[in-house]
Amino acid sequence: MPEPITIFVDDIAIETTEGANVLDAALRAGICIPNLCYLPEVTPTGACRVCIVEVERHGRTKMTAACTLEAREGMIVRAHSEPVLRARRNIVELLLAEAPESPVLQALAERLSVTDVRYSRRDRDCILCGRCVAACAEVAKQGSLGMIGRGANRHKGLPFYKEEYCTQCNECHDRCPLELSPSGRRGDHCGVCGSELSMNDAIPDICEDCVLS
Amino acid sequence: MDLSRLEEILDSKGSETFAIMEVLQDVQEAYRYISEEAIVRISERLDVPVIEVFRLANFYKAFSLTPRGRHLITVCAGTACHVQGAPRLLDTVLALLNTKPGETTADGAFTVETVNCLGACALAPVVVIDGKYYDHMTPGKVRALLEDIRFEDELAEDEDEEEVEAEANA
Numbered sequence: 001m002p003e004p005i006t007i008f009v010d011d012i013a014i015e016t017t018e019g020a021n022v023l024d025a026a027l028r029a030g031i032c033i034p035n036l037c038y039l040p041e042v043t044p045t046g047a048c049r050v051c052i053v054e055v056e057r058h059g060r061t062k063m064t065a066a067c068t069l070e071a072r073e074g075m076i077v078r079a080h081s082e083p084v085l086r087a088r089r090n091i092v093e094l095l096l097a098e099a100p101e102s103p104v105l106q107a108l109a110e111r112l113s114v115t116d117v118r119y120s121r122r123d124r125d126c127i128l129c130g131r132c133v134a135a136c137a138e139v140a141k142q143g144s145l146g147m148i149g150r151g152a153n154r155h156k157g158l159p160f161y162k163e164e165y166c167t168q169c170n171e172c173h174d175r176c177p178l179e180l181s182p183s184g185r186r187g188d189h190c191g192v193c194g195s196e197l198s199m200n201d202a203i204p205d206i207c208e209d210c211v212l213s
Numbered sequence: 214m215d216l217s218r219l220e221e222i223l224d225s226k227g228s229e230t231f232a233i234m235e236v237l238q239d240v241q242e243a244y245r246y247i248s249e250e251a252i253v254r255i256s257e258r259l260d261v262p263v264i265e266v267f268r269l270a271n272f273y274k275a276f277s278l279t280p281r282g283r284h285l286i287t288v289c290a291g292t293a294c295h296v297q298g299a300p301r302l303l304d305t306v307l308a309l310l311n312t313k314p315g316e317t318t319a320d321g322a323f324t325v326e327t328v329n330c331l332g333a334c335a336l337a338p339v340v341v342i343d344g345k346y347y348d349h350m351t352p353g354k355v356r357a358l359l360e361d362i363r364f365e366d367e368l369a370e371d372e373d374e375e376e377v378e379a380e381a382n383a
Contacts, residue, residue: 143262148271159267160249
């Protein structure tokens with residue numbers, strides 16, 4: 001049984017357990033850390049870096065993704081400090097350059113006051129967040145999809161690019177940030193940050209910025 | 214395709230997941246490429262999703278997903294080799310064999326590849342033919358080497374034909 005501990009996120013004390021996921025703990029406590037690739041039902045990968053936070057350890061601060069950060073007793077996390085916000089805006093700019101047409105990314109940019117993208121548009125319509133790959137492996141238990149290639153050539157795909165390896169279960173499609181659109185479906189307000197973006201049927205009252213789905 | 218060699222390789226490596234790289238290396242060596250059939254079979258035997266085996270085979274340059282020729286010619290295109298004339302070497306090889314980098318000649322004899330550095334910059338420019346390093350190459354030396362290989366191949370073919378004929382006569 002993991003030990004109950006206290007961590008501090010944006011100076012607010014949160015009760016959680018040793019080794020718990022900091023992003024999840026913060027969201028449960030009502031502190032909205034913007035995130036994108038995180039799916040509560042699968043192992044976090046820290047692919048998108050949107051949930052970036054500052055962690056203070058031994059008087060030094062370090063930036064890391066909250067979704068892959070394990071909680072430790074007395075941990076001090078800053079999710080909305082100026083350096084974090086600056087880094088997060090930059091990350092969202094980079095993501096937008098990859099997929100400018102994504103409504104979810106546009107909503108995320110709006111929320112973070114990102115108005116300009118300084119990077120050249122690449123229009124790849126994929127931000128390599130890996131939600132589809134994780135859904136395929138851990139939700140559908142198929143393990144058909146994967147990330148292929150390296151560096152700039154990295155892309156998602158089926159073995160040999162053949163459709164026959166896919167069972168067409170659509171678990172990947174349903175979680176792709178480029179397929180999803182914020183607001184409208186539920187029309188509820190987010191129970192965490194109060195925005196009108198809630199669209200998650202499985203976890204009601206949490207907006208796509210918190211638990212994008 | 215004869216999969217008996219593949220089964221032998223899999224039997225010798227056990228069924229642990231971590232054997233996957235060794236298996237892929239042996240399959241590459243035995244068949245000169247890794248076929249879809251082989252990947253599916255490896256996936257079954259090692260209990261790893263097909264995509265993971267495919268990803269690995271795709272990731273490493275040492276593995277080929279399409280059949281390689283009987284002879285692999287690697288021209289180093291690293292900085293030192295480039296400066297010492299690697300582009301001219303590559304052009305010579307490609308023109309002689311009438312192929313493109315990464316592709317195999319129509320007769321299946323040669324595959325030409327480039328590599329970014331072989332760590333033998335003092336020997337630049339370097340060409341590797343079937344695992345053997347040739348240093349300080351010039352277009353003329355490469356041409357002679359390729360002609361030697363072609364000649365040896367023809368000799369081997371003739372010997373094969375003679376053997377077949379001898380058997381037929383006997």
